[in-house]
Amino acid sequence: MFKNLFDKLSRKEDTPQAANEPGAVPGASKAAPASPAAAGPAPVLPHTLGFVTHQPLHDMQLRVVAYEFMVRDAVKRRESSASQWSQYDRLMISTLINMDVFRLLAFRRALVHISTISLGDPALEGFPAERVIFVLNPAMDEPVTADTISKIDAHRAAGRRFAIEPALFGHGVLPPPLQDDMLSRMDMLIMDFAAPADEVLAPFMDQLPGKYPAARWYARNIGSAEEFDVCVKTPGAAKRFALYQGSFLTNFHPVPNAKADASQMRVLEIMRLLRAGAESREIDAQFKLDSVLLFKLLRFINSPMNGLSRKVMTIEESLMLLGRESLFKWLTMLLFTSRKSEDGRSLALLERSLFRARFMEALGQKGGNHKLECEHLFLTGMFSLLDSLMQVELNEALSPLELPPTVIDALLNQHGLFAPYLALAISAEQDNHERMTTLARMLKLDAEDVNRIHLDAMVWAQEILGQNAD
Structure with missing residues (x-):
């Protein structure tokens, strides 16, 4: 149905070419907060947001190009009053300011959720206009009201950009006479695939893409490769969507008779030899047999992020300086970069794996685990998406490696010492805050520490990939 609707729109539309290129993302001092807009006693809220949601967003090639920051309880987006929103x-x-989130934005953008009643908050002026899109x-x-539109105009004059999810702005909160004024000022419109079907289709039933051709679209909560294909392959849709988010990237579906790339198989053999105690020669x-692999490995090892006192030039030196576990x-x-033809999906999976690995390792360090356990936590995170990468069952992908039992138990059985960390x-990727709270309590970690470690891990993964980009 969705695909057919796009087909019809593609045939019917006869609108001017959008100002932005198809698929391009639209393109910056802590002050006293605005007063609550609604009268009455303010609800009791926590002093912090707890676990902050920050999801990676992908472009059509599945490269990570942005992050989304939003309030922790999505249900409250539909139910919260003005006074609640003001505090949130x-x-x-x-x-975001205390977390120094702008560290993530050297080469990427952020979508930051606020409410329409906070448009007058002077603190918004402290966000980099060229890197931030405010989601209303x-x-x-x-x-x-007309005053809301005026405030948006003032922000736009200062270079700030905006997005909304049309399905959230029914006639009760966006009067029909102001709908065109509001939507025409948006740089990005959002579709949530997790919403009821009528809400997903509503923007297209209302011909919004044709009415506002300059706005790019962001598809949130894409749960399958088929839904992603709807956005990128359907005529009339492909030129609209610029950002994608959801579990579609990591959801694993075995491919019959899938075979690993020859270079990946060589890496697996090297890893097997290393685990088996083979000599350096x-x-x-x-x-x-594949000099490109050695070049890539040494580039990773010699990354400034690792802080080695001198460059490693050979495998023997690597073993001496790093040890077998670190190598x-x-x-x-x-495994993620050895394919002869690297694609955006492999690099996106690598970044997600690097994040998990660094996040789990740092959580282990914070919790007082010894060095070898932290190394194994890193491995658990790195291998957790190997099935998605190689498109084979995880136990099959892991079988040549002879990994430590604690790693295998966490990956295959979701059990044991490392399972809560994974x-x-x-849960952080899935925005499951109840689960995060339970697990953090189990690991004796508080939300502030988890938020900081989470952000640090995202920055680290981004910097590792940036320093080792071709």
């Missing part, structure tokens, strides 16, 4: 917005803004949410008891002999850790990265990383 202040907490969101102060939390409605307050159920304070509809959009045996390992070096494998690298000599094995860096070899895992080659579950916490996955």
Whole structure:
């Protein structure tokens, strides 16, 4: 149905070419917060937002190009009053500033959720206009007015950009006479695939893409490769969508008779030799069969992020300076980058794996685990998406590697010492805050520490990939 609707729109539309290129993302001091807009006693809210949602967003080639920051309870987006939103917005803004979230934005953008009633908050002026898009949410008891539109215009004059999810702005919060004024000022419109079907289709039933051709679209909560294909392959849709988010990237579906790339198989063999205690000349002999692999490995190892006192030039030096466990850790990265034709999906999976690995390792360090356990936590995170990468069952992908039992138990059985760390990383990606709270309590970690470690891990993964880009 969705695909057919796009087909019809593609045939019917006869609109001017959008100002932005198809698929392009639209393109910057802590002050006193605005006063709550609604009268009455303010609801009791926590002093912090707890676990901050920050999801990676992908472009059509599946490269990570942006992050989304939003309030922790999506249900409240539909139910919160103006006074509640005012407090949530202040907490969101102060939390992002305290976390120094702008470290993530050297080469990427951020979508930051606020409500329409906070458009007058001077703190918004502290966000980099060239890197931030503000996603507006409605307050159920304070509809959009002409004054709201005027505030948006003032921000746009200063270079700030905006997005909304049209399905959230019904007639109760966006009066029909102001709908065109509001939507025509948006740089991005959002479709949530997790919403009821009528809400997903509503923007297209209302011909919004044709009415606002300059706005790009962001598809959120894409749960399958088929839904992603709808956005990127359907005529009339492909030129609209610029950002994508959801579990479609990591959801695993075995491909019959799938075979690993020859270079990936060589990396697996090298890793097997390393685990089996093979001498350095045996390992070096494998690298000599593919010199590109050695070049990539040394580039990873010599990254400034690792802080080595001198550059490593040979496998023997790597073994001497790093040890087998650390060398094995860096070899895992080659599994994602050794393919003869690297694609955006492999690099996106690598970044997600690097995040999980660093996040779990740092959680282990914070919790007082010893060095070897932290190394194994890193491996658990790195291998957690190996099935998605190689498109084979995870036990089959892991079988040649002879990994430590604690790693295998966490990956295959979701059990044992490392399982809560992996579950916490996955829950953070899925925005499952109840699960995160339970797991953090189990690991004796508080939300502030988890938020900081989460952000640090995202920055680290981004910098590792940036420093090792071709």
